[in-house]
Amino acid sequence: MSVDGFSDLRFFMTLMKEGSMAAAAQQMGITPPAVSRRLAQLEHRLGVRLLHRTTRRISLTPEGEMYLLDGARVLGELDALEHAVSGAQASPRGLLRLAATLGFGRAHIAPALSAFARAYPEVEVQLHLTDRAVNLVEQGFDAAIRFGDLPDSRLTARPLMANARVLCASPGYLASAGEPMLPSDLLTHRCIVIRESDETYGTWHFRQAHREETVKVRGMLSTNDGAAATVWALDGQGILLRSMWDIQPYLASGQLCAVMTDWSLPAADIKLVYPTKRHLPAKTRALADFLVAWFREANTGQPSKA
Secondary structure, eight states, rough: HHHHHHHHHHHHHHHHHHHHHHHHHHHSOHHHHHHHHHHHHHHHHTSSSEEEEEESOEEEHHHHHHHHHHHHHHHHHHHHHHHHHHHHGGGGEEEEEEEHHHIIIIIIIIIHHHHHHHTTTEEEEEEESSSSOOOOOTTTTTEEEEOOOOOOOTTTEEEEEOOEEEEEOOOOHHHHHOOOSSSSGGGGOOOEEEEEOOTTTEEEEETTTTEEEEEEEEOOOOOOOOOHHHHHHHTOOOOOEEHHHHHHHHHHHHHSSOOTTTTTEEEEEEEEEEEEOSOOOOOHHHHHHHHHHHHHHHHHHHOOOO
């Protein structure tokens, strides 16, 4: 690949990371018209349109997606090669961007990153907390915290923590509404729903031996924030499906009671994921090893070697 080709790839990745011509121009220290001209020259050189452009947003064409994804791999391999040759691979450094969910990120990832920063002072860490799914490559993240299965084969996953899920409600709610015994019983109960996506909104899956059931639950309260949903459950507003890592203190104190414990729910084990690369950057490898050791110590009491 020519020098211009590498330069164009870095330009295009910056443009997609910033999400707009204006933001990319500010990041690169040039004007928005200059960004537009650079993009036009790149598309002319390649002979394809890379982006759909409107006054408010930009989006990838199929050719643009191919250029971005494969280009990120090419640049990643080049960076890894340069780091290996220069000896930088032995000393993690540079900017590392990590995405995590709001609740788990605040409670568990932020403390871990504080310790990581002391261990690796040459790595600048940016933690982005969001309950929206992130595209690591398009949004320029080095890694992300994910729950449950990993559908994208282009990502590598390092398990951090087992995470069972449980149905629970306050003693007051169960005293007034009764305790459900079967998934179908939930149809007559008030359920607190966490809106994670349109596909999973209020759809709860259960298994008992070889029997599987799916129930579409409803209630008067729903939210995209797990902490808010927990407040409602504690206040007796209904039955909540929540991760054990978050709800365990309330179960132990008796403020919430687990229900339907003879039925299992799909686990949502917690993983660190990052793009699969032959030469993983030293900063990403250091983070992965550190978090695996950190959570091993937290879960088993075994001292971390990180």
